[in-house]
Amino acid sequence: MTEAIFRLAQLVKQYGTRTILNLDALDILEGETLALVGPSGAGKSTLLRLLNFLETPTSGTIIYRGATVAHSSVPIKLRREITTVFQRPVLINSNVRDNIAYGLALRGVSCARIVDEMLERVGLTELSRATARKLSGGEMQRVALARALAIAPRVLLLDEPTANLDPYNIGLIEDIVRAQNRERGTTVVLVTHNIFQARRLAHRVGLLLNGRLVELSATAAFFDNPQDPRTASFVRGEMIY
């Protein structure tokens, strides 16, 4: 967990004249779970979209595994190492099994064993033939997570994956994410409003505020000994802007 898998420098994202993200520097270490916390509109989801190469930065550089990425033409091989589980799971109109196999099918891989393994990991083996869109919110999110894990990503980006879910599903998803990181070495970047979740899952936590990285430190230090007064306020549950 020492090599930086992502190195971001002077990264700016603007929509029109509005600056959403303005990062001086951020290294994301290979194999770590990094949690990004902060209020709505802080730029957290924008950062994930940039990391997944779903959007192009206005300026700045993204270095991935030692190579600067040219945003005009991100190689498909590179893109396929990274995936995102979004807050609202968007599933294809098919059964659970087909949804989990979707990413594999894009790669021309048809592997029932991987799908079976994923179904078991997310506890949905019994529902493998059920229509995915008729599942509960928690089950749908578990399908989305299984679909992401089936492609064995090097980097897993999680955008509020447990927002609006019940404690049972939150616990299940957290256990799967933790295991994925510890046992398979997948780098995880988690965006969450839930500071307790950040504390439970992350090796390091960063606070984003108005597009800027206010503080980034090891989880224990972030919560127990914050250096910035805004971080201290945030971890105390106070409103910060």
Added chain:
Amino acid sequence: MGELAQGLVQAVQLILSGDPALTQIVLLSLQVTGIALFIAMLFGIPIGAALGLSRIRAQGIIVILLYTGMGLPPVVVGLFVYLMLSRAGPFGGLGWLFTTSAMVVAQVIISFPLVAGLTMVAVQSVDPQLRVQARSLGATRVQEMWTVLKEARIGVVAATVAAFGAIISEVGAVMLVGGNIEGKTRVLTTAIVLNTRTGEFELALALGIILLGIAFLINGAMMRLQRVADD
């Protein structure tokens, strides 16, 4: 009511008798409509999908033209095709006027905007986040578009059903450009018009009932297809 009952009885008798003239009319109706629908789908589905998936400069005007085309009066289409294919027209040299080719052309013009327009709407109604999710899972542009089109499949079947309904029941255009020539360009709708004009209401009704029966069967099959697509 008596005529309706008689028409129903005659329809059953006609079908059971296997009347060769009727068989020829039914087969020609299905042939003309089938070919026209196939051509409209061949061009309409990809064009509708492309319009639904992308933003081009002339999009607004193209969409207005498509929507206008969806409400085109068939008789106006017939007149237009007639003028184009008549001897003095720009395509007169083809010699298609009063042939099934002219009827197919007219029906393609009627059905294409329906297929393309409704496919476009079906594609646009797919959750835009699905494309983002597909890309995030490693889809190429083509795979991304194919995913969206597959999600819109129920709407695409509905577009096909609407287009089929519009052209199987259409009479004005095929009458004008086909000429309702017995054994050559006479289809169910034009035969109904002819029999009504000559006072053979039972036969006209019988043909109408057969037409409805065909439409019912084909729409039923398409609905079944739609249900399969939904499962």
